[in-house]
Amino acid sequence: MSDSNTKNCKICGKIFYHPHNDICFECMARDEEDFQKVRLFLKEFPGTKINVVEEYTGVPYKKILKYLKEERLELSEASEDFLKCSKCGKPIKTGMYCSECYLKFTKELNQILSPSPASDTKEKAKMHITINKKK
Ligand SMILES: [Zn+2]
Ligand SMILES: [Zn+2]
Secondary structure: OOOOEEEEEEOOOOEEEEEOOOOOHHHHHHHHHHHHHHHHHHHHHOOOHHHHHHHHHOOOOOHHHHHHOOOOOOEEEEEEOOOOOOOOOOEEEEOOOOOHHHHHHHHHHHHHHHOOOOOOOOHHHHHHHHHHHOO
């Protein structure tokens, strides 16, 4: 048995074993518990300000923001709270970017991913090989 997958939990520092996760099972369970608390509270009282949610659920403001940025939660349209687009600072209700920046971002990404006429021939050859392999 190899122990190369043993690591320190990013939250509590405990040593645990998992090939992918950065946090231990206890912290993961606690995180999920907090998330459900916030989710249920917002379902019951949509539009509640985040600092009020923090007060009632005991889940830290920063953690609630993290859930919102991960798009696990969405602020209701009625909410006075909002997140800021990481690019232009426009108010948004969930995630990292506003829809405009998100569109621009995916467009740029597509341009990078699709080979332009000037792209490296080596890259093209590589892509060709992978395509053939798949067949
Ligand atoms: Zn932990
Ligand atoms: Zn934006």
